Amino acid sequence: MSAVKPYKISIPQAKLDRLKAKLAAADFPDELEGSGWAYGAPLQDVKRIAKYWHDSFDWRKAEAELNALPQYTTTIKLDGFDDIDLHFVHAKSPNPGAIPLLFCHGWPGSFDEIQKMLPLLLDGGKDHPSFDVIAPSMPNYGFSSIVRQPGFGSRQTAEVFQELMVDVLGYTEYVTQGGDIGYAVTRYLGYLYPQNCKASHYNFPQPEEPSETHFPELAKIYQETPRTEAELKGFERSQWFEKEGRGYYLEHATKPQTLGYSLTDSPVGLLAWIYEKLHDWTDDYPWTEYEVCKWISIYWFSTPGPLASLWVYYDTLHTKDETRALVRSAYLKDIKIGCTKFPKELVVRPALWNKTLGNLVFNKAYDHGGHFAAFETPKELAGDLREMFGKDGGAYGVVEGKSGYT
Numbered sequence: 001m002s003a004v005k006p007y008k009i010s011i012p013q014a015k016l017d018r019l020k021a022k023l024a025a026a027d028f029p030d031e032l033e034g035s036g037w038a039y040g041a042p043l044q045d046v047k048r049i050a051k052y053w054h055d056s057f058d059w060r061k062a063e064a065e066l067n068a069l070p071q072y073t074t075t076i077k078l079d080g081f082d083d084i085d086l087h088f089v090h091a092k093s094p095n096p097g098a099i100p101l102l103f104c105h106g107w108p109g110s111f112d113e114i115q116k117m118l119p120l121l122l123d124g125g126k127d128h129p130s131f132d133v134i135a136p137s138m139p140n141y142g143f144s145s146i147v148r149q150p151g152f153g154s155r156q157t158a159e160v161f162q163e164l165m166v167d168v169l170g171y172t173e174y175v176t177q178g179g180d181i182g183y184a185v186t187r188y189l190g191y192l193y194p195q196n197c198k199a200s201h202y203n204f205p206q207p208e209e210p211s212e213t214h215f216p217e218l219a220k221i222y223q224e225t226p227r228t229e230a231e232l233k234g235f236e237r238s239q240w241f242e243k244e245g246r247g248y249y250l251e252h253a254t255k256p257q258t259l260g261y262s263l264t265d266s267p268v269g270l271l272a273w274i275y276e277k278l279h280d281w282t283d284d285y286p287w288t289e290y291e292v293c294k295w296i297s298i299y300w301f302s303t304p305g306p307l308a309s310l311w312v313y314y315d316t317l318h319t320k321d322e323t324r325a326l327v328r329s330a331y332l333k334d335i336k337i338g339c340t341k342f343p344k345e346l347v348v349r350p351a352l353w354n355k356t357l358g359n360l361v362f363n364k365a366y367d368h369g370g371h372f373a374a375f376e377t378p379k380e381l382a383g384d385l386r387e388m389f390g391k392d393g394g395a396y397g398v399v400e401g402k403s404g405y406t
Contacts, residue, residue, distance in 0.1 A: 001167060001168060002074045002075045002076065002077075002167075002168055003074065003075070004072050004073075004074045004168060004169075005072060005073050005074070006071070006072055007071040007072050007073045007087060007143065008067050008071065009063050009066050009067055009071070009143060009301075010063070011059065011063065011301045015301060016059055019053075019267055019300065020054055022265075022266070022267050023050055023053055023054035023267055023268065024054060026050060026266070026267075026268045028043060028046070028047060028268070029043070030043070031043040037276075037279065037280070040272070040276055041272045041275050041276040041279070045275070046268065046271060046272050046275065048289070049271060049275065049289055049292055049293065050267075050268050050271060052289040052290075052293060053267070053271070053289075053293045053296075053297075056289075057289070057290065057293040057294075057297075059297055059301075062290075062293075062294040062297060065115075065294075066112060066298075069089045069091065069111075069112075069115060069118075070089060070090055070091050070092075071087065071088070071089055071090075071143075072087075072088055072089075072090055073085050073086060073087050073088075073143075073144075074086055074088075074164065074168050076160045076163050076164060076168075077163075078156060078159060078160060078163075080149065080151070081147055081149050081152060081156070082147070082148065082149065084139050084144065084145055084147060084160060085144060085145040085303075086136055086137070086139065086144050086145075086160060086164060087111070087136065087137040087142055087143035087144045087303075088111070088134055088135060088136035088137065088164065089111055089114060089133065089134065089135040089136075090132075090133075090134050090169070091118050091122055091132070091133045091135075092122075092132045093121075093122045093123075093124070093125075093130040093131060093132055094122070094125075094130075095124065095125040095130040095404070095405075095406050097125070097130075097401070097402055097403055097404060097405060097406060098122075098124075098125075098129075098130045098131050098132045098402065098404055099129055099130070099131045099132070099174075099175055099389055099399050099402050099403070099404040100131070100132045100134065100165065100169075100171040100173070100174035100175065100399065100402065101121065101131040101132065101133050101134065101174070101175055101176070101177060101385070102134050102135075102136075102161060102165055102174055102175070102176045102177070102186075102189075103133060103134065103135040103176075103177050103178070103182075103374070104136075104138075104161070104176060104177065104178035104179075104181075104182030104183075104185045104186050105135070105137075105138065105141075105178075105180070105181075105182050106178075106179060106180020106181035106182045106183070106204075107141075107180060107181055107252075107309055107310070107312070107313075108274045108277055108278075108295075108299065108309070109180065109182075109372060109375075110137065110141060110142050110295075110298045110299075111135045111136065111137045111141075111142050112294075112295075112298060113135075113372060113374040113375045114133060114135040114374055116374065116375060116378035117133075117374050117378045117381060117382045118133060120378065120379065120382035120383075120386075121133050121382055121385065124386070124404065124405075125404070125405055125406035126405065126406055128386040128390055128404075129386055129389045129390055129396075129403065129404025129405060130404050130405075131385070131389075131404065132171075134164070134165065134169065134171075134174075136160075136161060136164060137302075138157050138181070138185075138312070139152065139156075139157060139160060139304075140152070140304045140308035140309055140311055140312065141302065141304065141308070141309050142298060142302050142303070143302065143303050144303065144304070145303060145304065146303065146304035146305070146308050147304075147308070147311075150311075150315060150319075151315050151319045152311065152312070152315050153312055153315040153316030153317075153319050153321070154181060154184040154185050154188060154312065154316045154324075155188050155192075155316075155321055155323065155324070155327075156315075157181075157185045157188075157312065158185045158186075158188035158189045158192065159188075159192075161185065161189065162189060162192070162193050162196065162197075165196065166193075166196055171196075172196060173196055173198050173398075173399045173400055173402070174196060174197060174198065174399065175197070175198055175199040175200065175201070175389070175395070175398065175399065176189055176190070176197055176199070176200045176201070177200070177201045177202075177203070177381075177385060178200070178201075178202060178203075178204075179202065179203040179204035179371070179373060179374075180204055180371065181312060182204075183202050183203075183204045183205070183206065184316070184327075186200045186202065187200070187202075187327050187328070187330075187332075188323075188327055190332045190334075190335045190337075190358070191323065191326070191327045191330055191332060192323075194332070194334035194335050197335060198335055198336065198395075198398040198399055199335055199336035199337070199338070199361075199388075199389070199395040199398045199399075200332075200335060200336075200337055200338070201337075201338040201339070201340070201362070201384065201385060201388060202337070202338070202339050202340070202357075203339075203340045203342065203345075203373040203374075203381060204345060204346070204347075204371070205339040205341070205349070205354050205357060206328070206347060206349070207349055207353035207354050207355075207356045207357050208328075208329055208353070208356060209222075209349075209353060210222055210352075210353060210356060214329075214356065215355070215356050218352060218353075218355055218356065221352065222350065222352055222353075225352075227350075230343065230365065230367070231350045233343060233348075234341075234343065234348030234349065234350065235348070237343065237344065237345070237346075237347075237348045238346075238347045238348055238349070241346045241347060245280060245281075245346065248273075248277070249313065252310045252313035252314065253313040253314050253316075253317045253318075254314070256307065256310035256311055256313065256314050257307070259273075259307075259310065260306070260307030260310065261307075263306040263307055263310075264305055264306055264307050267296075267300055270296060270299060270300060270306050271292075271296050274295070274296055274299065275292060275296070277371075278292060278295065278372075281344070281346060281370055281371035281372065282344060282370040282371065282372060282376050283342070283343065283344035283368055283369050283370040283376065285370065285372075285376050329356075330358070331356065331357070331358050332357065332358030332359065333358060333359055334359075335358065335359065335398075336359055336361045336362075336388075336394060336395040336398055337354075337357050337358040337359055337360045337361065337362075338360070338361060338362030338363070338384070338385075338388040338394075338395065339351070339354040339357070339360065339362065339363050339364070340362075340364050340365070340366070340373070340380075340381065340384050341354075341364070341365040341366070342365075342366055342368070342369030342370055342371075342373060342377070343365075343366065343367060343368065343369065343370075344369065344370035344371065345369075345370060345371055346371055351363050351364075351365050361388065361393070361394020361395050362384065362387065362388040362393065362394055362395065364384055364387075366380060389404055390404075391405070
């Protein structure tokens, strides 16, 4: 079993000084008059935030906030790859019967997305379940190490997380929560390791439409049921993303190295690339300049650097994996599944379709919220986990000896 070592983030002052120098020397492009957000992140917004990043943002304050989280590292070995130094948050509830919950982030997120939910998840034991929360930085993200060998995709991330949960931390049974790339990772965990991963909650469910050959009974119900206003708006949101918002994915999944030079050399380039998503993928969330700069700084100061976070897209798409299509469409009958739908998610599909994903025991939709659920709507997401794993929930008692109650 690999050793677990306490970890604190400590960025050298020289790196902070270099960031300031790069921001001070930044050149900005022109933009078309009145273009707003149509062409991407507006010039005045990027200039304003870049100026704040240079003049006012206090990384040491942000670093102290991050270091208030109980962080650790361990070494994970995976065949075909160099040893991975995995960084993770491991926040334990005072309740010895707390449910082990693995939180899986995506791009452009990080382990820090869990911070707002932690007090809600650790608390409990009498009126609602409590959780032990494990939130890793995916390899190539945050303060985990870089993976230099090609072929490290969503499946390999799941294999690393499985080793962390079972072999390193000793949780022989656990549950998961994930969105974005984290959705793919937790799908793999439920598919490959149902003896350990007992339940999964998704805030970015990606079900396929029922048809005559794919869940015909559900297809008949769906065809005979009029579309709701929320469903129609969901289709509109999905069409918008396909036509206007998906360009980043195509670049990440085809030529990430080319983009990586700009993201690595220019903090303003990194800011614009990610800030556009923070704006477009949320439901009018009132971002503060401090929040944006803290979010971007985690990528700028990350151990692997900003480019490495893009490789998972290419490797997932290009690495031969017979299980990838199966995992996407598989009916996971051996674990409990929960789904939460937010209207400003990137792809918003009818809640009925979620029944194709597996043994669905929780299925909820909100009239507000977007892609970064843990950060944007932490009370709602934590409440859904409490409900799903609570005494009246469909996933109550799935982890043997860990009901979440005292």
